[in-house]
Amino acid sequence: MFQHHDEYRQWPFLNQEEFELACAFFDQRYVRASLGATRQIFKIRSRRTLTTGESYIELLRLLQLPENEDELSLALSKLGTGVVDPRSGGDMEMDTTEEDADNEALRLNHITSATNPTSNNALPQYSLYSHQPYVTYEIHLHPSYSVPTLWFTLHDLPMGEPSFDIDAVYRYLVPPEYKNRLRAAGVIGGISAAPHPITSLPAFFIHPCQTKEAMESFDCPIKDYLTVWIGLVGGCVGLWIPREMAEDQQEDQ
Template identity: 65%
Template structure:
């Protein structure tokens, strides 16, 4: 299926085209049969107040706590960060959901692990994340997809939150420790700040944040043929894995 007619200049996006691909992506999340995964992986379509431009926000817990009460508190914190107009909020009923959600979290990791192994030709090391204090907020990551004003391509921004005491959130080593899978680490370090992980003021808040530099995205996307309904699914499949962002397979199965 040819996609060139769907875009003004494939694979670049105009502002209007980016609005459409974001809306399609948000609809995939809303319609997908995610089950308990929806509790630990949150997506919403957002809009800036100053410019009115759209962007995608994705939140996920870095690791599930062992205690059910702490798990419930973590979900409440994640939901409170998504509270607002037009938000798809799943209310956590009680601790009885904890075992089901933890099983979904492990199932999602098991599903995605072979993808990473196949792409990088080797087994992943355990890469166990540091254990968290039972009395601290549960660490999570916020990903955002914004349209780059110069490259006219989506750009993935990300920030860490509520890391254990003494671990800075705006720190490249923290990014490698908590987000970057083992199979990507050497390649990203070799790329440096050009073509790899970069840092700059966030496009909305102006607070320092990290992003994946979009300079090589064009070449990667040109080898695919996709409609606007699947643009962000393909793009995130290419870009997101290097910082631990994998889209639930149920979203890929959902027809727009």
């Protein structure tokens, strides 16, 4: 009945090696998908911690699209050059392999590079339009549950709105159809808060206690694991895989 479960030591759980492989396949799917301008407002980066060498996935998404191109280029510049925690590895440039064929992405990259200062000594350039709210999602392997766990943080919200605030999460990330269900779930099985697994700064995450039940009825190869998993877990906090990445998965089958 299940053709792909033998790819795992214990489906639907992942050990570290299997998680690393799933991350590599997910990166590859992002690289080769024809995303156009979506590639610039939805970034996927492969990361590796310097302390342990373990991989994780970082995803960045603008919370709202600016109204004009100047605002967009400034926002994209910020998204593409975020501060990297010293305990994590540098970016693995996921956009370069297949982006040459993506004219819209190249056009936006040109705009972005023109607005991004390269000197470390340069004074910061402030603009009324440079601060666009965005969300950072991260996928880490949970050390106890042995399943992926979705962490997320909000950034650059309008003045006076705290980023680490559950009401802001519901306001900016949680779609209306999920709000009652998540609030009813409470801490276990819903949105939880804890120190980030790398930075130890306060962050939110989707508690992984129900991941096993959500995944075990699926029969997906390890190359599709994270795509399926995000489809089950990500929507409640506004994370969806671009249609082009999902179509790429269907073509592989």
